[in-house]
Amino acid sequence: MASKSSGKAKQKVASLAPQEIQQNFIRMQNELQALAGKIGELEQEADEHTLVLSTLNEALAEEPDRMCFRLIGGVLVERTVKDVVPALQTNCDGIRTAVNGLAEQYKTKEEELEDFKRDYKIQPA
Secondary structure (H helix, E strand, O other), rough: OHHHHHHHHHHHHOOOOHHHHHHHHHHHHHHHHHHHHHHHHHHHHHHHHHHHHHHHHHHHOOOOOOOOEEEEEEEEEEEHHHHHHHHHHHHHHHHHHHHHHHHHHHHHHHHHHHHHHHHOOOOOO
């Protein structure tokens, strides 16, 4: 079976024109950059959530019924700290999960790019 897949890979290598190789390479690089940008953006958002959570956890210990404001879909709403903390923790966990998923996608795309570079003998400029 391994010989069939490597045979297909060699057929694929020979079937692309130089312009197609370049376009595919640039597309793959752009996909990696987009994923890296999204990962960075989400990590920053998760860090902000963590900072807010640490502040609110202090307030939760002292005054759980203290009022605070939360921005939801562009609308500022007033809630108690004890209501906001669990929702914020859930959001933070969801963001971290998304970052982990995007990191896995990044690894996969990076491996695909490396395979592509090796198959087409692309050297860094």
